[in-house]
Amino acid sequence: MSPLKVLSTISVVALTAFLFLSPFAAYAAGATVTVKTDQPSYFSAQTGSIFGTVTPAPTTSGTQIVITVKNPSGSQVLFNEVSVSTSDGSYSYQFVTGGPNWVTGTYKVNATYAPAGSSATGSAVTTFSYSASTGGGGGGGISQGQFNDIMGNITALNGKLDTVSAALTALQNGQSAQNTQLTTIVNSLNTLTGTVTSIQGSLTGFSNTLGQVNTAVGGISTQFTQLSGPLASAGQTQTYVLVVAVLTAITLVLVLAVLVRRLS
Numbered sequence: 001m002s003p004l005k006v007l008s009t010i011s012v013v014a015l016t017a018f019l020f021l022s023p024f025a026a027y028a029a030g031a032t033v034t035v036k037t038d039q040p041s042y043f044s045a046q047t048g049s050i051f052g053t054v055t056p057a058p059t060t061s062g063t064q065i066v067i068t069v070k071n072p073s074g075s076q077v078l079f080n081e082v083s084v085s086t087s088d089g090s091y092s093y094q095f096v097t098g099g100p101n102w103v104t105g106t107y108k109v110n111a112t113y114a115p116a117g118s119s120a121t122g123s124a125v126t127t128f129s130y131s132a133s134t135g136g137g138g139g140g141g142i143s144q145g146q147f148n149d150i151m152g153n154i155t156a157l158n159g160k161l162d163t164v165s166a167a168l169t170a171l172q173n174g175q176s177a178q179n180t181q182l183t184t185i186v187n188s189l190n191t192l193t194g195t196v197t198s199i200q201g202s203l204t205g206f207s208n209t210l211g212q213v214n215t216a217v218g219g220i221s222t223q224f225t226q227l228s229g230p231l232a233s234a235g236q237t238q239t240y241v242l243v244v245a246v247l248t249a250i251t252l253v254l255v256l257a258v259l260v261r262r263l264s
Helices: 003-029 144-234 237-263
Strands: 032-037 041-043 047-055 064-070 076-083 090-096 105-113 122-131
Touching: 032 105, 047 064, 047 105, 047 122, 064 090, 076 090, 144 237
Parallel strands: 032 122, 041 122
Antiparallel strands: 032 047, 047 090, 064 076, 064 105, 105 122
């Protein structure tokens, strides 16, 4: 066989093998993509979800899939890049209908998977219907930008709620400390009340002692009165003075003895 025929035969075999195996090579290099919506139809300003899977799942964290939504006239109303899970290849995208270019009709959702530096690409398409809340060709509801503003306000509100919660916790801790101080003050007042009661009892006993002393002094005074007549008639003035002095001294000794006993 001539070299030319051999070369021609090899070329035919190579071309046949390429044509036969190329579909399998393309299938092996591709990725299977699915895309769905949580509802078949939406209206006005309504929250929706676009989700699906990529098979095989990416091996690099941060790999994304591009989601686009176009209205019945082909104008793009939504565009976003969504991260694909490396564990199961799933992805999900939340959106809100309504706003500019949102007209009544059928909308086309396209999910395109083409990560940089990878030949495992693929895409999928689904549709949903939308009904505007107002007549004519105008859109109803809110735009994506308005939705983002609302979500930002909610996030800011959550931050303020956290601040208020921390302030309430600090207030509760301060109130607990005040309650402890009040309890200490009440206990001190109770102790002081007991002390005052004890002092009042002592004063009552002292008053009773003074009453007894007054009674004794009254008795002595009566005795002095009884002795003053006989002493005066006898003309014994000095003796009278001496007796008075002695009785006074005895009375004072008795009073001091009683006081010492009471105070001890």
